[in-house]
Amino acid sequence: MSKLLIFLTLIPLLPFLCSSFSAENPTDRRILVLLDDFAIKSSHSLYFKSLQSRGFDLEFKLADDPKIGLHRYGQYLYDGLILFSPTIERFGGSIDLAAIVDFVDSGHDLIIAADTNASDLIREIATECGVDFDEDPAAMVIDHTGYAVSAVEGDHTLIASDDFIKSDVILGSKQLEAPVLFQGIGHSLNPSNSLVLKALSASASAYSANPKSKLTAPPSLTGSAISLVSIVQARNNARILISGSLNMFSNRFFRSGVQKAGSPTKHEKSGNEQFLIEVSKWVFHERGHLKAVSVRHHKVEEEDEPAVYRINDDLKYSVEIYEWSGTSWGPYVADDVQVQFYMMSPYVLKTLSTDKTGLYFTSFKVPDVYGVFQFKVEYQKLGYTSLSLSKQIPVRPYKHNEYERFIPAAYPYYGAAFSMMAGFFLFTVVHLYNK
Template sequence: MVIDHVGHAASEVEGDHTLIASDDFVESDVMLGEKKIKAPVLFRGIGHSLNPANSLVLKVLSASPSAYSANPKTKLSVPPSLTGSAISLVSVVQARNNARVLISGSLDLFSNRFLRSGVQKVGSSIKHEKSGNEQFVIEISKWIFHERGHLKAVNVKHHIAGETSEPAMYRINDDLEYSVEIYEWSGAAWKPYVADDVQVQFYMMSPYVLKTLSNDEKGLYSASFKVPDVYGVFQFKVEYQRLGYTSLSLAKQIPVRPFRHNEYERFITTAYPYYGASFSTMAGFFIFTIAYLYHK
């Protein structure tokens, strides 16, 4: 069980201190709502730990630095292996396919008794008439069941600047425009998603262009840039991951060709010295031939 002799609920001062009053929540309005949970959450159960190398898991409710995991009915013979803020009371997993899972070490956290019970943290003079369990459970359930924090991308488009149709391929140094519409599910309808950190990559083995998309606050994200002076098979890639939101992974393949033989400029200003050298060589050879044939 998770035991905390400093952060337990005041109603069980003389008990084994397994009734935890925790207020160490994840800082995310998407996951726990814009209205801040003011009262601590009552928790009695087991703790678990997360692999810090795993980017798919996240602590939603953590234990205090004074907590530890042990059997309250036996005497500790060795220091506990799981202590402090490393103990996760409630965690979530968002898989790569955006499936969501909640893991809690306490069934009592969801009980009617805990939802309706008052709470006072030991050492605190503030007594809350109602614990934060109900608000916490409702808000995290909305996130788990995709009622909040769910994104979708539609109408992915790209074309040459000044045109509207999507070409089969681009030419090096073309000016192009890329756009995508991103919406967020509000629980009742899709509404425009507004952010300033969505980026597009023009990618071939590595990103040749990385551009931040500008938005019109109506869901439309767009950017314009020049095709690099490299030909091959490129991809438009949008990889968007933000805390509390489903991830977006968009990819669209497009080839890039060099200039055709009839698309180059015929006379380039910087090449005039070479033109002069060629014509002077021809003139010199002609004069040498006349002099060699007709001069004794």
């Protein structure tokens, strides 16, 4: 009777239980925002509202709050972290440089906004992510050609940049028409880190220096080597955004008109809002997130997956790949997904065909080599999470009773054997009966 009561109690909850165990959602929803001052919450409210309107749960804390922490009892409390605290010298609570690095190493995402007064701690975090800010604490990015036209000429530190990364998956399919306003410090990419990319670059005429003093030596950062906004996708698919300007996220820059020096076009609204919203969609896995399911292989004439293959067997391999659209999983369509049949080195390398509904497939013959092989798919593409699939399978030689009775390639040996027997028979007859 008690079991029946429990069952009747759970019936109204079944729809909720089923929905909670639906398709896996890769999008980060719980985000901790660390601020230098709570005034940033209102001065940058448009950016925060854009995140909240897409379903993100933002928790705002002062960066030096003694009660803050990223995990509790071995479990992370947040899926993403936004650092809008460029001046912080030391975080409160249990957060420090090592905690943030571990946070990213655990597959979580990070946004860092620095500024001209960036602290050593923020610089160290950026260095761990593969970028190096200008060592001069008073340096700013200056561009006497690509500056933003304004009523006050100023020192040309307010830049209008339109040198975006060429990637629809990162910036969206809608073209960015208006330049992005930037005012802050520049950084360079660590050449030993192949995972960091420039999302927004300075022009060839830009340089990094103190705008309030005369240049006494050539600047260390010049031209398009200066990155204004960089992105990183770690090998564990964690994503990072690093900006040298906190102001570019502000309401003032979002709403401001922009006209780039030398251009006759004046845009009523800068490209900051569109650029940063699109990049944040990528950072928080609303776009460019792939998953692979239903990895299958079998012989051509069979449907069940065998425990072992024989050399020269004909087999089929298939895998389903889907992309997260921000709300649901949809088929991923590409023509560059490859599978390797691998043992120490690839014996077979095949490009997978697709039916454009998410299914990728191919067929090939098992090589005439026996041993332990692997089906391997290593897929890495700009802006997409990497896929690394492997499935091990042994390959055996023919059994003694599986060979053909007479092998055509061995006919010369058969002829030699039979000719030897015939010759021996003739020699015996001649030797015995010759008088």
